[in-house]
Every structure is written in C-alpha cells, then in structure tokens.
Amino acid sequence: MxxxxxxxxxxxxxxxxxxxxxxxxxxxxxxxxxxxxxxxxxxxxxxxxxxxxxxxxxxxxxxxxxxxxxxxxxxxxxxxxxxxxxxxxxxxxxxxxxxxxxxxxxxxxxxxxxxxxxxxxxxxxxxxxxxxxxxxxxxxxxxxxxxxxxxxxxxxxxxxxxxxxxxxxxxxxxxxxxxxxxxxxxxxxxxxxxxxSVTNNYHSMMISSIPGFLYLLSAGNERTQVHVLRVLVNLSANPAMTEHLLKAQAPFLLSLFDSCTKEDVLLRLLVFVTNLAKHMKKDKNTVHYEYNEDSVFSVLWGDSTLCAQKLASLFHHHDMEVREQVAKLISQQC
Missing domain, CATH: 1.25.10.10 (Leucine-rich Repeat Variant)
Structure with missing residues (x-):
C-alpha cells in the first residue's frame, strides 16, 4: 500500500x-x-x-x-x-x-x-x-x-x-x-x-585492510596518496598497530623518499615512518619479529645504508617542513 x-x-x-x-x-x-x-x-x-x-x-x-x-x-x-x-x-x-x-x-x-x-x-x-x-x-x-x-x-x-x-x-x-x-x-x-581513525578506538577493525591501503599508496595519484596517508599516519600513531604495519608488504616504499615526490605526500610519509621508528625504539621486541623481505620493516630498515642515503638526500630538500621531519626521523633511529 x-x-x-x-x-x-x-x-x-x-x-x-x-x-x-x-x-x-x-x-x-x-x-x-x-x-x-x-x-x-x-x-x-x-x-x-x-x-x-x-x-x-x-x-x-x-x-x-x-x-x-x-x-x-x-x-x-x-x-x-x-x-x-x-x-x-x-x-x-x-x-x-x-x-x-x-x-x-x-x-x-x-x-x-x-x-x-x-x-x-x-x-x-x-x-x-x-x-x-x-x-x-x-x-x-x-x-x-x-x-x-x-x-x-x-x-x-x-x-x-x-x-x-x-x-x-x-x-x-x-x-x-x-x-x-x-x-x-x-x-x-x-x-x-x-x-x-583519529582515535585508537577502531584501529583493530582496519588491520585486514592495511595491504589495501598500501596498494593505494603505491598506485594512486597524488590526491589518493595524501588521503590514504592520513589514514596510515593515524594508524601509525597507535603503538598497538606497529607490528601490523611493519609486517605489511610495501616493496615500493623507499622509492617515494625522493625529492620528486610531492611535498604533501612526502611529509605525511615521513611522519608515518617516524611514528613507526619511535614505537620501535620504545619496544625493542619489534625488531625481533619475523619479517618478509618486502615488508615495511625490511624495506626501511633491512638495508639501513640505502635508507640512510635516501634520508641524507632529503635533508637538503627545498621544503623546510620536510627537512625538519627528516631530522625527527633520524633522531628516532639513533
């Protein structure tokens, strides 16, 4: 009716x-x-x-x-x-x-x-x-x-x-x-x-989607990368998410540590990695987990020489905020 x-x-x-x-x-x-x-x-x-x-x-x-x-x-x-x-x-x-x-x-x-x-x-x-x-x-x-x-x-x-x-x-x-x-x-x-994802309340509900988020970071355009990095930065601020993020596959990650990468993307990526480095520094157990060679951990810290070279290059970036964030990341790794 x-x-x-x-x-x-x-x-x-x-x-x-x-x-x-x-x-x-x-x-x-x-x-x-x-x-x-x-x-x-x-x-x-x-x-x-x-x-x-x-x-x-x-x-x-x-x-x-x-x-x-x-x-x-x-x-x-x-x-x-x-x-x-x-x-x-x-x-x-x-x-x-x-x-x-x-x-x-x-x-x-x-x-x-x-x-x-x-x-x-x-x-x-x-x-x-x-x-x-x-x-x-x-x-x-x-x-x-x-x-x-x-x-x-x-x-x-x-x-x-x-x-x-x-x-x-x-x-x-x-x-x-x-x-x-x-x-x-x-x-x-x-x-x-x-x-x-601004608060930690619902992070656990997004764990299974971390590989999908990282795919969007690798394949998306600048606008998509900025938006997905906002999510990843929020997740990385939560120490309980560190292991899940470090184990995720991201063989492309270091390629974004480049002066050609747009500042909006690069700055958020550096914050994301800095958060992970800070949590690893506080919890030494994270370095003893088993990581795949293409994992976030292995790509960023498996070959510390390559990562150091990338950061050294970015330390001379024309954007002051990028340089400041690089300095923060280096301090967390010392």
Whole structure:
C-alpha cells in the first residue's frame, strides 16, 4: 500500500529533483496524518530544494566549513535550525522507503549538508538515521555509495555517532580498497576512514585492510596518496598497530623518499615512518619479529645504508617542513 501511494504521487513528474520534492511532500503529509503535525510548518518541497542545493561539506583539506546561503546563491537559513526535527525525520523516512536511486542520491546530499551542523548530527542519530544511511552502502550504485559515505563522513564528526558508524567500518574498507582507483567513491571512503581513525578506538577493525591501503599508496595519484596517508599516519600513531604495519608488504616504499615526490605526500610519509621508528625504539621486541623481505620493516630498515642515503638526500630538500621531519626521523633511529 505504501509503495502504491508513493507511485501515485509521481504521475506526470520527471525523474530527478522534482520527483524527490514530491515524494518528500508525500512522506511529510503521511507522517503528519499519523502524528498530527503543526499546520503552520514550512512547505517541505521548498525546504528540500534549498537544503540539497548546498555544496557538500567534505573538503580534501580536512577542514569543515558549512556553506552560507550567499555562497550557495539560495535563500536558506544560515542556522543549525535550518532543518528541524520533523524535516529530518521525513527525509530519513523517505530514504528508507524509496528504491529510486535519483531520489536516494538527492536525500543523501540533503542529509549530508544538514550534518554540517553539530545539532543535526545528534538529531539524525536520535531519529535512527545512521543505520538508514549505512544501508545505502549496499545499494549497487556508485553514486549512492559515494553520497552515503559523504553523509557518514560529516556525521562521524560526532563521537557518539562514531559508536554507531563503527558497524560499517569493514564495509567501508572493502568499498574503499575495491573502488575504481582515484575515484570519488574511493576518496569518500578514505575521508570517512580518516575521521574514524583519529582515535585508537577502531584501529583493530582496519588491520585486514592495511595491504589495501598500501596498494593505494603505491598506485594512486597524488590526491589518493595524501588521503590514504592520513589514514596510515593515524594508524601509525597507535603503538598497538606497529607490528601490523611493519609486517605489511610495501616493496615500493623507499622509492617515494625522493625529492620528486610531492611535498604533501612526502611529509605525511615521513611522519608515518617516524611514528613507526619511535614505537620501535620504545619496544625493542619489534625488531625481533619475523619479517618478509618486502615488508615495511625490511624495506626501511633491512638495508639501513640505502635508507640512510635516501634520508641524507632529503635533508637538503627545498621544503623546510620536510627537512625538519627528516631530522625527527633520524633522531628516532639513533
């Protein structure tokens, strides 16, 4: 009955944003009939049109700035209260009830934008929206998965939300490592994993994906390398992850210790290795593990002469931050 009622509302409408607004209105009216809503509440189609027109808040720099109405060129309240609880509830209901990928994408963008505001992050969790967004990772459409990852990324800025999102870490790792190389889907996954790896709480859930992360470091473009190194740096900051990272295969690693490597990549790579060296210095047992010849440990410290030559060359790098990080790494190895 529910699907029939929704389909009836689509007669004469084009697939796309117009469909999304119409369905949102149907969902909203249905919920009002069930719960008795305020008759003076705002027109839902205009609300969705405004909210979904905002740019996604998911910058590659890691900084999050909510777009203002002036930047977006629309008349939308520059306030965390721009979307109320009833609005968010209707959006979650719509996402849960529709099978149309165009509608799913539009709603996910709207939820992602609303999650730029911390108050909405709590509201979406309290309304049960996180599992609804998480289920979108199973939709076999790349754009839907990407938009779901973007929404989860913004929602993961909330510690309580991370406790719910952790259930999807394995799936996110799988999607990230198997996505087309350098794709937006892959980058969306890496951004979410960066947020989820800021604390040590969920590192153990990413251990099996370390080989995949290192592959992306070797094969990806500069943007992918920067994003995957953010994850690897977070993991390497945790002493409990040292053994897992040192045992991983990375025969290419020393080749990145080169002045031709972009500074953004090189600096993060040096931080990653410095973290490992610091933990090894504190825990002497790590050097006695059995390592494959292509492991991170063997590549970096199996032939100390080659590594020393690479670092000596980088000590004269034109970028001061790179030189400073090289000095830190050398001090950890003394």
């Amino acid at each position: 529910r699907d029939s009622a929704l389909k009836a509302g689509l007669v004469g409408l084009a697939v796309g944003a117009g469909v999304c607004w119409a369905l949102y209105g149907l969902a909203s009216r249905r919920r009002r009939r069930r719960k008795g809503a305020d008759p003076g509440e705002r027109e839902p189609s205009a609300l969705l049109r405004a909210a979904s027109g905002l740019p996604l808040v998911s910058s590659s720099s890691g900084k999050r700035e909510a777009a203002t109405p002036q930047q977006a060129g629309i008349d939308f309240p520059n306030s965390p209260h721009g979307l109320g609880t009833e609005d968010l509830q209707n959006l979650i209901y719509l996402l849960e009830s529709t099978k149309d990928s165009a509608i799913q994408e539009q709603v996910l963008i709207t939820l992602s934008n609303s999650a730029a505001f911390s108050i909405n992050q709590d509201t979406i969790r309290n309304l049960g929206g996180l599992p609804v967004v998480g289920k979108m990772l199973s939709v076999p459409v790349a754009n839907i998965k990407e938009k779901a990852l973007n929404a989860l990324n913004n929602l993961s800025m909330n510690i309580e939300n991370q406790e719910v999102i952790k259930a999807y870490i394995a799936r996110v790792c799988e999607e990230t490592c198997s996505a087309p190389l350098n794709s937006e889907l892959q980058l969306a996954g890496l951004r979410l994993l960066t947020n989820m």
